[in-house]
Amino acid sequence: MANASVLKFFDCNCAFGPYRTRVFRFARTAGELIDEMDFGNIERALVYHTAMRFDHPAVGNWLVVRETRGQPRLLPTLALLPSQTGEQQPLKLLLSLMRQHGVRALRLFPDEHRYFLDDVTWGDQMAVFMERRIPLFIRASLDKIAGLLRSFPNLVVVTGSQGANPLDRYAWPLVEKFPNLVFETSGYLVDGGIEEFCKRYSARSLVFGSGFPDNAAGAAMLTLARAEIDDADRQAIARDNLCRLLEEASLP
Amino acid sequence: VNPSPIAREYLEQGYSATCPIIDMHGHLGPFYGCYLPSSPLERMRHRLKRCGVRRIVCSHHSALACDAAFGNDLMQEVVRGHPDEFLGYWVINPNYPEATARDLQSFYRLRSTVGVASVLPIGVVGFKFWPDYHLVPVTSPRYAPALEYADAHRLLVLVHTFGESPFDAPGMLAEVGKRYPRARFLMGHSGYGEWEKSVEVARELPNVYLDLTSVFQALDFAQMPGGSLMPRAPALSPHVNGLIEYMVATAGSEKVVFGSDLPWYSQHYHAGAVLFAHISDEARHDILHRNAERLLGQHLSAG
Numbered sequence: 001m002a003n004a005s006v007l008k009f010f011d012c013n014c015a016f017g018p019y020r021t022r023v024f025r026f027a028r029t030a031g032e033l034i035d036e037m038d039f040g041n042i043e044r045a046l047v048y049h050t051a052m053r054f055d056h057p058a059v060g061n062w063l064v065v066r067e068t069r070g071q072p073r074l075l076p077t078l079a080l081l082p083s084q085t086g087e088q089q090p091l092k093l094l095l096s097l098m099r100q101h102g103v104r105a106l107r108l109f110p111d112e113h114r115y116f117l118d119d120v121t122w123g124d125q126m127a128v129f130m131e132r133r134i135p136l137f138i139r140a141s142l143d144k145i146a147g148l149l150r151s152f153p154n155l156v157v158v159t160g161s162q163g164a165n166p167l168d169r170y171a172w173p174l175v176e177k178f179p180n181l182v183f184e185t186s187g188y189l190v191d192g193g194i195e196e197f198c199k200r201y202s203a204r205s206l207v208f209g210s211g212f213p214d215n216a217a218g219a220a221m222l223t224l225a226r227a228e229i230d231d232a233d234r235q236a237i238a239r240d241n242l243c244r245l246l247e248e249a250s251l252p
Numbered sequence: 253v254n255p256s257p258i259a260r261e262y263l264e265q266g267y268s269a270t271c272p273i274i275d276m277h278g279h280l281g282p283f284y285g286c287y288l289p290s291s292p293l294e295r296m297r298h299r300l301k302r303c304g305v306r307r308i309v310c311s312h313h314s315a316l317a318c319d320a321a322f323g324n325d326l327m328q329e330v331v332r333g334h335p336d337e338f339l340g341y342w343v344i345n346p347n348y349p350e351a352t353a354r355d356l357q358s359f360y361r362l363r364s365t366v367g368v369a370s371v372l373p374i375g376v377v378g379f380k381f382w383p384d385y386h387l388v389p390v391t392s393p394r395y396a397p398a399l400e401y402a403d404a405h406r407l408l409v410l411v412h413t414f415g416e417s418p419f420d421a422p423g424m425l426a427e428v429g430k431r432y433p434r435a436r437f438l439m440g441h442s443g444y445g446e447w448e449k450s451v452e453v454a455r456e457l458p459n460v461y462l463d464l465t466s467v468f469q470a471l472d473f474a475q476m477p478g479g480s481l482m483p484r485a486p487a488l489s490p491h492v493n494g495l496i497e498y499m500v501a502t503a504g505s506e507k508v509v510f511g512s513d514l515p516w517y518s519q520h521y522h523a524g525a526v527l528f529a530h531i532s533d534e535a536r537h538d539i540l541h542r543n544a545e546r547l548l549g550q551h552l553s554a555g
Contacts, residue, residue, distance in 0.1 A: 026491070191518045
């Protein structure tokens with residue numbers, strides 16, 4: 001195996017900003033996050049601001065764009081809400097804002113923001129995201145993800161940061177059914193899990209995430225760095241797959 | 253950039269010759285609640301080598317999940333067959349006190365047949381309690397005979413602990429730790445979520461240690477394997493980065509031991525959290541192997 005210290009990591013799941021509950025170590029600002037990334041061997045990150053998840057998305061979306069401006073190692077994402085309540089810009093304007101601010105992926109927090117993940121709630125938006133291949137990073141249990149994908153089977157969905165318990169009995173049938181379902185690795189810590197996934201399916205369906213600061217920095221990075229997979233797959237998961245997903249997103 | 257030469261070694265070759273791992277919390281066999289690719293024994297042995305693990309101390313899933321006697325026998329087979337890789341915990345199921353009594357009687361008999369130094373079968377270092385799943389509080393009198401035996405012989409007792417649990421919350425382990433001061437307790441999962449209480453207990457009680465197994469990721473309480481009543485307490489902190497720095501600063505690195513739950517979780521995942529925490533290399537040595545060396549003592553030379 002090649003020297004893992006030269007691997008390039010592009011982290012799809014990390015956050016900066018304050019928390020209302022005690023977090024022992026986190027990055028309050030984009031600058032602090034970059035310091036943590038340097039220490040943790042991470043080159044770039046697709047980030048969210050904690051206010052996108054724990055405050056109102058409108059607040060967090062504004063903050064993440066503002067705070068990542070001038071930080072080429074940090075790419076912002078925006079949090080999405082259902083359209084019906086009118087709290088979010090109309091879809092056409094949202095897509096235009098994404099283009100303007102260099103945003104190529106969206107995040108959904110259905111547990112924190114309390115909405116259904118189904119075609120009743122999302123019928124007006126998901127078809128557009130599916131057609132444009134805009135990656136949706138969804139923090140939700142796999143049964144909810146499966147419900148969404150049954151209605152929108154070609155949606156590009158990235159998920160997986162759902163805690164420690166190995167979920168492959170849930171996950172693998174979904175991988176076989178939905179071609180654009182991708183798992184990020186911050187919660188994929190079952191021993192030998194990455195290896196099994198690559199052997200049975202494809203490294204193309206995995207992207208690296210640290211889960212910082214929900215999860216301990218360094219843990220997911222070393223797991224992938226030392227996984228028993230070939231070096232091309234390792235680099236694909238560490239960085240290249242996420243680059244591909246973002247490049248494939250089509251904005252008007 | 254992380255200046256630790258130990259971290260660099262693990263990153264570049266997957267292990268460290270000068271700072272190996274002794275894993276104080278492992279298991280053997282498949283588990284009912286999930287698929288574990290590394291549960292076949294040969295696969296597990298291969299994984300231990302890759303991570304530079306000098307020894308792992310395991311209980312058997314079958315002993316925990318269903319039949320303690322059957323599983324404890326399976327554990328002993330592995331320990332006897334691979335003494336330089338595995339040590340064992342004897343699972344106590346408090347729902348069957350007559351079985352515990354039989355076990356303890358057999359241990360007493362060992363001393364007359366094997367010698368006074370043998371208070372447990374060869375390669376077995378102590379007991380494993382699983383209160384959240386056996387649904388008996390660790391403070392219950394049903395655990396007392398095993399705890400008295402552990403106290404009399406300074407045995408290790410690995411207790412699954414979980415924040416706000418009615419069976420094994422860190423405050424309950426404190427109660428047991430005070431009642432049996434010669435037994436040495438490992439708080440499995442460090443009382444997940446009730447971090448401040450767990451660290452306080454480890455700091456205050458010389459015979460209680462924090463175990464790092466499975467503490468490095470935010471848990472989704474909705475997806476715990478069936479059979480456990482582990483609480484879904486929203487008050488428990490779901491953000492764990494920096495926990496190890498807090499443990500080391502508050503309880504001291506000499507009160508923290510490495511565990512991975514292998515074959516559940518990657519040892520590199522757990523090692524990565526230790527290696528990329530903002531602590532000293534001396535603290536890393538304590539956590540990854542030195543504390544375990546002190547706790548296991550002569551068991552490490554027995555292989």
